[in-house]
Amino acid sequence: MSHSGITISQKCIEAVGKIKTKTVHDPKRFVLLKIVGDEVDVTYESKPTDTFEDMIKMMNDPDCEKKHEPCFAVVDVDLRATSGAYNTQPVFISWIPDDCSIKQKMTYASTKEALKAKLDIRAQVHCSDSAELCLDFVLEKLKDVGKHHPDAKSLHH
Numbered sequence: 001m002s003h004s005g006i007t008i009s010q011k012c013i014e015a016v017g018k019i020k021t022k023t024v025h026d027p028k029r030f031v032l033l034k035i036v037g038d039e040v041d042v043t044y045e046s047k048p049t050d051t052f053e054d055m056i057k058m059m060n061d062p063d064c065e066k067k068h069e070p071c072f073a074v075v076d077v078d079l080r081a082t083s084g085a086y087n088t089q090p091v092f093i094s095w096i097p098d099d100c101s102i103k104q105k106m107t108y109a110s111t112k113e114a115l116k117a118k119l120d121i122r123a124q125v126h127c128s129d130s131a132e133l134c135l136d137f138v139l140e141k142l143k144d145v146g147k148h149h150p151d152a153k154s155l156h157h
Contacts, residue, residue, distance in 0.1 A: 006038055006040055006107065006111045007038060008040045012119075013119065015028065015042045016119045019090050020121075029046040029052075029076055030050065030052075030076065031044065031073065032058060032071055032072070033071060033072040033073065033074070043071070053135070056134060060095065060097075068097045068099050068100050070104050070105070070108045072093065072094050072095070072108075073092075074091070075093060076089070077089055077123075077138070090123070091121070092125075093127065093138065094112050095128075096109060096112075098128050125142065
């Protein structure tokens, strides 16, 4: 349980587990998570054909009246290590827009670290502006961490 009193659903843990274990029979590229009531739950599990851009649109669709709703995502990112080898790594993305309510900001911010720890995901990127919610920003932030030198083209499959 987080400091905000929000719990994490079993469905959430299982969905992220599919990404981390690279489940062959039910592959997931990403999952979207939201606080619903007093629990973090899955709002969308990707299809094998979904792309990073599809995920971003679902998180911040400019045509959706709920475009400024905060959420979390766990996405499997293809990265190129400094050795030149490719690997995939789950990345935790928090989307807490600057223009969402103060209550939402506080609730999501106080839930973020507990959720990340429970899901055991080390790489994270925080986005608070629509300009940050894009592939280039995510890759740059992962590069800044110093663990990998991402290849942006690898996510467009």
